[in-house]
Amino acid sequence: MTSKLYQWPSPFAIYPDRGNKSYRAKRFRFQLRSFLHKRSIKGFEHFANQHPQLIELLNARPNYSYPVAHRFLDKRFNAKQRLDLICDNLLFLPEVLTRLGLPPLWEKEINFGEIIPDFELCLCVTNYQPMEGYWTLELRYKQTNELIYLLTFGKIKQSLLIAVIQGPNIEGSKELVKLLTKKCHGLRPAYLMVEAMKALTQALGYKQLLGIPQKYQNKSRFVQSSRYVVNYDTIFSECAGVLGEYWQLPLHFESKKLEDIPSNKRSMYKKRYFMLEQLSKTMHEKFKK
Template sequence: MLDFGKIGKKIYNLDNPREFRRYIVFRGRCMLHPLRMKRLEKFFVSSELLAKIADIYPFVYEQPTRAFFYNKSTFEERADLVEKHMMFLIDNLKENEIIDLYSKKEKILWESSDDGETLHLELMYHPGQRKEGLLSIRLVAADSGILYQIMFWIAPDKSGEWSLWIGAMQGPNMENAREVIKQLTKRCHAYRTKNLILHATQEVAKALGLKHIYAVTNYGYYAMNHIRTDRKLKNSFSDFWAESGGIPCKDKRFYELPLTEYRKTMEEVPTRKRANYRKRYALLDEIDNAIRDNIGFLCK
C-alpha cells in the first residue's frame, strides 16, 4: 500500500497552516475510501509510465479526494475520470510527450509574431489548474502573459464515446487587460479572444480524434468563485456556450458544444466587412493547420 502521508507531503507545503490542514483532510479521506484508493494505486503502478506520471504529478491521488472538476461530482466519478484521462493519453500520445506535459513543459500548437508581440497557443498543464481539469490550452502573449485558457479532461461520455470535457475558461488577469484584449481582437480581425481559445480547443479535440465536446454550465461549475459577493455572475459560462452553438444536456451541469465552429458564408457577411472576414478565416485556417500538425507530432 502506498504511503499517502508521504504523497501528501509532496503535494502540500506543511509550513503553511492552510496547506497543513488540507494535508490532514487528504489523509483522512484516503482512510475513508480505502478500497477506491487501493484501486487507484493499482492503476498507477500497473505500468512504468503510469508510475512515472504519478511520481512527477502526485496530484492524481489528491484530485479524487476533493470536490473538483464539476458540481456534485462523487469520489468514484473523480477517480474514474483521472484513470480514463490517463488511459487515453497513454494509448494516443508518445511517452516523452506525456511526461513533458506533466512536468510543466508546454507544447506549442501555433505561434505568430506578425503585427507585433509574439502570440502563441500552447497545450500544457500546471498543478494550480487541477481544480478544473487535467490539461490546458492557453493563449499567451510574450510580453503580456496568459490571455485566455481552457482547462479540460478527456473521458468517455454516457454513450462510451471519447470526449473532451471543459471544466473552466479563464480570461486575462493583468492591470491593462482591457487594452491588451482590444489590441489582440483588432489583430485577429475583430475575432474575440475567448472565441479564439474555444476554436483552438475544438481543433485540438478533432486532432485527437475525440467525438464530442462538453462544457460545465454555471450550475455545473465545481465552485462558486465565478459569482460575485452580490450574487451576480462575473462570467456566464452558460451564455457563452449558448452563443457558441452549444446545446444544454439533460444533465444541467453540462452543455454539448459543436466540434466545428460555424462560419458565415461571404453572402451572409455585409459587403463592407467581407475583407475583414477573409483575413480572419485565413488566420483561423493557419491556426487549424498548425494545431493539426503539432498534435500529430505528439501522437504515436
C-alpha cells in the same frame, strides 16, 4: 531519485508551510478527505503502479492525486465515477501521443506557434488545479512566455469536455482583452480558446466536444477577480452549444456567408476565418501519423 513506486502523498507534500503562512487547515481537510476515500485511494495506488510511465509524474506533482479524494471535472461525480475518470484521463492523451511517436506532455509540451502576432498556443499539462483536468491549452505572450489565457479539458466517455476557460488576472485586463480581440479580428479571446479546442478535438480524432455547465464547474483558484468573470453558460450558448447534461458544442467553425456580412466588415471576417483554418491545419499536421 524518483521512487519506483507510487504512494498517496502526505499532507505536507501538497500543502507545505511557506514562510509565516500556515496551511494547517488545508492539510486537515486533505487528511479528512483521504480518510473518507480510503477505498478509492487504494484503487488509485494500484492503478498508478500498473502504469510505470505515470509514477514519475504523480510523485513529482503530489496535487495531481488530490482529485481522487475531492473533485474532478464535474461536481456531480460520485467517488467511483471520479476514480474511473481520473484513471482514464491520465492515460488517454499519453496513449495518443505514444501512438504518434511523441513524448508525453510532462516531458515536452506541444507548441502550435503564433496563432496571432506575438501570442502562441501550447498544449501542456496543467500547472494549476488538476481537479479541473490534467491537460490544458495555453495562450502565452511569446516575448515573456507569460500565460494570458488557458483552457483546461478532460475526457468523458468518448467525448472531450471543456472544464475551465480563464482569462488574465492583472491590472489592465480589460485593455488586454480588447487588444487580443483586435488581433483576433473581432473574435474575443475566450471564444478563440473554444475554437482552438474544437480544432484540437478533431485533430485528436474525437467526434464530440462538450462544455461544463456553470453550476457544475469546479471553481478555479487561478483567477478569482472582479476584473474578468467567466460565465460558461454564456460562452457555450454563444458558441452555438445546446444544453443537455453538458453543453454540446459543434465541431465546425461558426461562419457567416460573406453576403450576410456588412461590406465594411468582410475583410475582418475573412482574416478571422483564415486564422482559424490555419490553426486547424497546424493542429492536424502536429498529430498526423
